[in-house]
Amino acid sequence: MENIKEKIDKLIEIINKASLEYYAEDNPTLTDQEYDDYYNELLRLEKEYPNLKRADSPTNKVGGEALDKFQKVNHKSPMLSFDDIFNEDEIINFDERIRKVVASPSYTVEPKMDGLSGSLIYEKGILVRAATRGDGVVGEDITQNVKTIRSVPLKLKKEIDIEVRGEIYMSKSSFEKLNYQRKQNGEKEFANPRNAAAGSVRQLDSKITASRGLDFMAYFIPNPEDYGIEFQSDSLFMLKELGFKTNYKLNKVATNYKELIDSIENIGRERESLDFPLDGAVIKVNSLDDEKKLGTTARVPRWGIAYKFPAVEVLTTLDDIVFTVGRTGRITPNAVFSPVHVDGSLISKATLHNEAYCKEKDVKIGDVVEVHKAGDVIPEIGEVKKERRTGNEKDFVMITNCPICDSKLTKKKNEADYYCPNNNCPSRKIESIIHYASRDAMNIDGLGDKIIEDLFNFNYVKKIEDIYKLQSYREELERLEGYGERSIDKLIKSIEKSKDSSLERLLFGLGIKHVGKKTAKILAKKYKTLDNLKEAKLEELTVIPDIGEIIAKSVFNYFNQDENLTLIEDLRNYGVNFKYLGKEEKESEFFTGKTFVLTGSLEIYTRDEAKEIIESLGGKTSDSVSKKTSAVIVGANPGSKYEKAKALNIKILSEEEFKEEVEKIK
Numbered sequence: 116m117e118n119i120k121e122k123i124d125k126l127i128e129i130i131n132k133a134s135l136e137y138y139a140e141d142n143p144t145l146t147d148q149e150y151d152d153y154y155n156e157l158l159r160l161e162k163e164y165p166n167l168k169r170a171d172s173p174t175n176k177v178g179g180e181a182l183d184k185f186q187k188v189n190h191k192s193p194m195l196s197f198d199d200i201f202n203e204d205e206i207i208n209f210d211e212r213i214r215k216v217v218a219s220p221s222y223t224v225e226p227k228m229d230g231l232s233g234s235l236i237y238e239k240g241i242l243v244r245a246a247t248r249g250d251g252v253v254g255e256d257i258t259q260n261v262k263t264i265r266s267v268p269l270k271l272k273k274e275i276d277i278e279v280r281g282e283i284y285m286s287k288s289s290f291e292k293l294n295y296q297r298k299q300n301g302e303k304e305f306a307n308p309r310n311a312a313a314g315s316v317r318q319l320d321s322k323i324t325a326s327r328g329l330d331f332m333a334y335f336i337p338n339p340e341d342y343g344i345e346f347q348s349d350s351l352f353m354l355k356e357l358g359f360k361t362n363y364k365l366n367k368v369a370t371n372y373k374e375l376i377d378s379i380e381n382i383g384r385e386r387e388s389l390d391f392p393l394d395g396a397v398i399k400v401n402s403l404d405d406e407k408k409l410g411t412t413a414r415v416p417r418w419g420i421a422y423k424f425p426a427v428e429v430l431t432t433l434d435d436i437v438f439t440v441g442r443t444g445r446i447t448p449n450a451v452f453s454p455v456h457v458d459g460s461l462i463s464k465a466t467l468h469n470e471a472y473c474k475e476k477d478v479k480i481g482d483v484v485e486v487h488k489a490g491d492v493i494p495e496i497g498e499v500k501k502e503r504r505t506g507n508e509k510d511f512v513m514i515t516n517c518p519i520c521d522s523k524l525t526k527k528k529n530e531a532d533y534y535c536p537n538n539n540c541p542s543r544k545i546e547s548i549i550h551y552a553s554r555d556a557m558n559i560d561g562l563g564d565k566i567i568e569d570l571f572n573f574n575y576v577k578k579i580e581d582i583y584k585l586q587s588y589r590e591e592l593e594r595l596e597g598y599g600e601r602s603i604d605k606l607i608k609s610i611e612k613s614k615d616s617s618l619e620r621l622l623f624g625l626g627i628k629h630v631g632k633k634t635a636k637i638l639a640k641k642y643k644t645l646d647n648l649k650e651a652k653l654e655e656l657t658v659i660p661d662i663g664e665i666i667a668k669s670v671f672n673y674f675n676q677d678e679n680l681t682l683i684e685d686l687r688n689y690g691v692n693f694k695y696l697g698k699e700e701k702e703s704e705f706f707t708g709k710t711f712v713l714t715g716s717l718e719i720y721t722r723d724e725a726k727e728i729i730e731s732l733g734g735k736t737s738d739s740v741s742k743k744t745s746a747v748i749v750g751a752n753p754g755s756k757y758e759k760a761k762a763l764n765i766k767i768l769s770e771e772e773f774k775e776e777v778e779k780i781k
């Protein structure tokens with residue numbers, strides 16, 4: 116017995132620590148699976164030994180505590196969440212439990228969105244307050260931030276007073292875009308869309324929230340009786356009618372456990388192809404009378420349950436831990452393992468973030484580890500199967516010197532990351548050249564990571580400005596293995612073309628710390644030429660709207676370092692344009708604010724490329740055709756979307772025509 120008590124105490128300690136990190140600090144240290152395992156083990160023990168259940172057990176609580184940063188708000192009624200279940204038997208049990216109270220129940224089955232829940236309050240149809248869940252009783256006032264979310268109506272279609280609850284989330288595509296930008300800017304990437312959403316909605320500066328592309332899916336009206344509603348399915352319908360985004364295509368009504376399982380499986384099948392992150396399905400009793408009959412326990416409602424999809428567990432052996440050096444010099448340990456298929460892609464590497472992460476995971480070379488995709492996207496190491504150790508595993512050892520240039524690594528106090536301080540470190544140089552040539556910077560087609568590495572190793576391109584010397588080595592290059600006359604010819608042409616890029620691309624490409632695409636554009640617009648910016652005073656930079664002190668300092672310092680000034684003069688001599696051409700905005704009218712649907716198999720671009728191009732030009736993409744669709748881009752063998760577009764008289768573009776529109780802008 117004593118032993119069990121200790122076990123319970125230990126579990127509570129682990130769960131409380133993890134909850135604080137997850138809810139209050141947006142800094143999870145356990146994977147969902149690990150957290151769920153601890154939580155379920157605690158639930159199991161408390162069930163088995165009810166007299167050992169502690170009054171302060173986290174199984175009595177709903178979530179974490181609200182932080183002080185935002186105003187606190189009391190929820191009108193508690194924002195609860197459901198108990199989680201994980202398999203068919205538990206679905207059948209749930210249905211049986213309900214049937215003990217309700218003779219012939221019907222249920223709604225809805226995707227379980229993987230974000231954070233929010234409460235929106237409307238008065239006379241106007242959004243007046245938005246809050247996070249917080250601890251379920253007291254949340255944080257995030258009204259200013261929520262107002263920036265496109266899918267949140269500021270005004271409803273009816274002038275009513277109503278509270279609406281739903282999930283604030285980040286779509287998978289926004290998440291990938293955000294992490295791509297963060298990587299480019301040398302910032303830490305988010306581990307999954309849920310953390311990204313939580314981090315974005317709790318920004319004190321709502322402009323940052325606005326730039327993150329958050330979304331809101333409505334799923335609950337706390338007091339439906341006020342509107343004469345008798346069923347949850349009608350609540351969902353009303354929410355849609357009021358102007359909210361709902362999962363109306365996936366939300367289903369089921370009347371027995373077989374239908375429950377079918378509907379959940381249907382959501383599971385669609386999961387991969389959907390742009391929003393979901394981690395299961397939520398089952399709710401449909402009739403609100405029945406809901407009342409069932410009521411709520413001290414902790415959770417009895418009238419609903421959350422089914423969580425099993426995390427796909429794929430095991431592999433950790434062959435090695437290798438260290439890479441980013442453009443800013445940041446050192447990242449990476450797990451290298453025998454390739455495994457996870458959710459449709461072959462994976463052989465996963466980030467191990469930093470030393471602290473490796474130590475906390477206690478990962479060793481030779482360990483059997485579980486691999487999954489965090490938030491459906493980024494490969495990550497899950498559980499380390501310590502019970503499978505043979506004793507031949509090798510401890511993780513953090514390096515002290517740069518793996519590339521051998522400089523002694525540096526680490527700031529209170530920061531987790533080590534840095535290579537050598538500005539001339541080959542790896543940092545290669546990364547900075549890759550960044551300069553990348554699509555959002557100088558967009559040099561044909562100059563990808565692999566070629567840059569080759570050109571660097573063969574001593575053709577040792578620094579950014581060397582790119583423009585390449586044409587004088589044309590013949591030598593053509594003789595390199597794997598590069599023919601045609602590919603070199605194409606490469607030289609795109610290098611030449613890059614010289615005409617507008618200033619914001621160049622500024623972004625220079626890789627000035629903290630200068631992302633948006634900042635580059637602001638600076639280019641304001642200063643018009645690189646020389647004007649080069650001469651700008653620190654005080655002047657600091658007062659530009661949207662440019663804080665940190666960015667201003669970083670820009671100012673950049674233009675005060677000799678090697679950067681040499682680079683700039685070299686670029687000038689090679690004929691690189693230093694002026695803001697202001698072209699992109701004017702000419703992207705075709706795309707800005709429009710919604711495009713892609714269908715059929717594309718041949719010129721991959722689907723992701725086409726989507727990225729549309730988004731980079733200010734447009735949006737959608738998976739389904741509706742009256743709101745601006746145009747449908749049709750590849751070979753198009754399906755029903757093409758038929759629907761024709762029926763709705765929506766503009767249809769061939770892939771070739773789409774390409775022409777894109778090229779008009781370049």
Ligand code: IVH
Pocket residue numbers: 194195196197198225226227228229230231232282334335397416421
């Ligand atoms: S209804 C009493 N519907 O998953 C619970 N929740 O435990 C009222 N969630 O914390 C919430 N999708 O953040 C509801 N369609 C959905 C949901 C959903 C995701 C979240 C919610 C809640 C947890 C359920």
